[in-house]
């Protein structure tokens with residue numbers, strides 16, 4: 001066909017549009033692919049490789065990557081490769097990873113008895129189990145015997161750790177909380193007395209003293225229980241020989257997972273894989289976030305997004321209602337609308353700075369002076385926390401909600417409002433009973449957009465309450481259950497922290513991908529929830545189709 | 547003899563319409579609706595000119611006329627729906643059962659509860675059939691289940707819809723057919739127990755069978771309610787109405803008993819219109 005005809009028919013334009021879409025899809029799929037492969041592959045147990053080098057050194061570890069050794073300046077140099085091994089045993093060798101030139105390697109094998117141990121500290125331990133002892137007596141010797149005896153001990157260790165954690169974190173945590181509360185109450189009494197010296201507060205003081213004594217007794221009792229538990233649980237030791245012949249003894253209580261990497265069947269590998277993924281989503285971080293799970297970050301992210309939505313949606317909807325239904329449409333309203341739209345384009349760090357200045361320092365500081373003077377100068381609300389971070393994000397996302405809600409309100413047909421008004425309803429009743437329900441699906445769309453934006457923000461959070469490691473969740477069993485003043489962990493910040501602030505970047509790299517997958521997953525899950533609700537509403541409040 | 551006076555100030559032309567006979571004595575003594583010199587302006591444009599007429603109680607009055615002549619505008623004056631439009635100015639007097647509805651102390655909510663309205667495009671709420679019917683009670687703060695049930699059944703029976711929907715009251719009002727939806731809107735209006743029901747071309751979007759049902763319903767409803775209906779369809783006006791008013795360019799040209807108006811119109815314009823020469 002002639003070119004002229006093609007141009008006239010617009011074919012090249014269609015090709016252009018099509019390739020635009022194609023490139024977008026390719027980029028998205030590529031990104032997803034990289035993240036999924038790297039993030040999910042990380043948990044799959046790899047075989048352990050033992051290398052003998054020319055100089056007699058023996059190395060045992062997981063092969064990580066293989067790459068060409070760059071030879072700058074040399075033309076036509078033969079390609080040389082090098083291999084990266086994850087050796088683990090940081091306490092023995094000092095570094096987890098090592099590059100080995102392939103030219104140096106004289107022997108490669110996969111020793112049957114090589115084991116991979118995940119433990120509480122120093123990263124993985126890789127080597128051959130030698131013996132298992134309890135209080136000096138050998139329980140088992142030799143790899144197979146040890147492995148047979150070790151498996152139930154590891155299960156027991158998990159139970160023991162949970163019990164220790166309950167005492168340390170939940171019970172003693174609650175006691176400490178109560179003692180701290182009492183100390184602050186005492187200071188509050190001091191303050192009151194200083195203001196009005198004539199009043200006698202000895203009775204209150206005595207009650208507090210008694211409370212402290214009672215809590216201290218409880219504390220001692222729990223402490224003894226803890227010691228007894230350790231006494232019983234921390235008795236078995238495992239000795240492992242590393243590739244260089246050093247032996248290392250660790251408590252079985254500290255072993256999280258162990259497997260003979262070169263003996264695993266497919267099903268066993270899948271089992272390790274599943275249990276690692278489960279640990280990842282449900283566990284606490286270990287080893288400055290490079291190991292263990294990221295449950296606190298998941299929890300923090302979800303809770304923050306929910307809090308943000310709880311603030312942003314009502315405010316956004318109210319603002320949209322006023323703008324659309326009550327305000328006299330004119331220059332002023334138009335200006336407000338332009339301002340709202342522009343607000344959606346302000347860089348998020350600006351909101352962060354505002355949140356820090358306004359919410360944290362001003363509002364938080366005022367709250368502290370008014371309600372928590374006894375803890376000063378330690379701030380309670382006058383420092384970053386999940387409440388302030390959520391409010392800052394709400395501020396950031398409220399324009400999105402306003403714009404979407406306004407559109408939804410405008411789309412409610414006039415005939416429906418008239419029907420209600422003609423029945424003798426007031427404008428307010430009409431809005432409440434007819435307009436808002438009919439606009440609900442559109443408002444939900446606004447919420448979806450806001451959540452997608454809010455869940456992915458990191459910059460404003462870094463200065464309003466996110467931390468790399470938060471000991472306590474902002475929601476727990478200690479009264480008043482919601483601790484909105486607490487700092488929290490967040491997946492987005494976690495990615496930044498683990499990927500770029502970690503002391504052990506090599507070990508942390510896979511965590512970046514895995515955490516990204518989770519963050520994406522959470523955003524998608526939140527969105528799907530909102531979309532399902534919206535479709536329900538849509539079906540319920542479907543307006544006539546003519 | 548009582549005079550019905552329709553006036554139009556049309557380039558010096560003054561039309562005076564006298565009625566040969568009065569439909570019912572009581573209606574003449576106490577008209578349900580009384581309009582005197584009603585002028586209506588949309589901004590600078592005048593849409594109604596000096597409308598004066600009495601509308602009889604418990605009868606059907608039809609407004610006819612070419613499109614754009616102000617029928618809907620006048621109808622919406624009767625329950626103050628024009629208040630909702632910016633820049634509308636109304637002069638003159640409108641009384642509904644002796645209540646001056648534009649009076650300074652009149653509560654517009656009260657007016658709209660007394661004067662129900664059914665729209666050209668049926669507009670049930672996106673709620674269940676039940677909730678549609680009891681909407682007026684809900685907004686009046688009545689939530690007693692027994693009362694609501696009773697009113698719902700009575701209104702749906704009144705709108706000849708009960709038998710068709712009694713088993714699916716919790717389904718969406720929008721799941722009904724066009725004719726059923728319009729009857730649902732009528733049921734919703736009569737649930738408020740109004741004195742007057744205004745209908746703005748209630749059948750214009752319906753098929754002939756649904757139209758017949760609505761017409762039969764209108765016939766039955768006039769036992770209890772005063773009905774004012776705007777229609778494009780002259781046969782419909784002839785079939786359902788007792789009185790007919792013909793409007794042209796915002797003026798009331800002729801108003802009289804339907805049979806008279808259609809058989810022996812007094813005005814040239816009326817005759818041209820009903821014989822299909824324009825409009």
Ligand SMILES: Nc1ncnc2c1ncn2[C@@H]1O[C@H](COP(=O)(O)OP(=O)(O)O)[C@@H](O)[C@H]1O
Pocket residue numbers: 588593611612613614615616617618619620631
């Ligand atoms: N909301 C409005 N704003 C301005 N002019 C209007 C409005 N509604 C109707 N009009 C004008 O008033 C006149 C009468 O309209 P309407 O009462 O709807 O006529 P009909 O119902 O007889 O077809 C028309 O000229 C129309 O353009």
Ligand SMILES: [Mg+2]
Pocket residue numbers: 617618619746
């Ligand atoms: Mg009309």
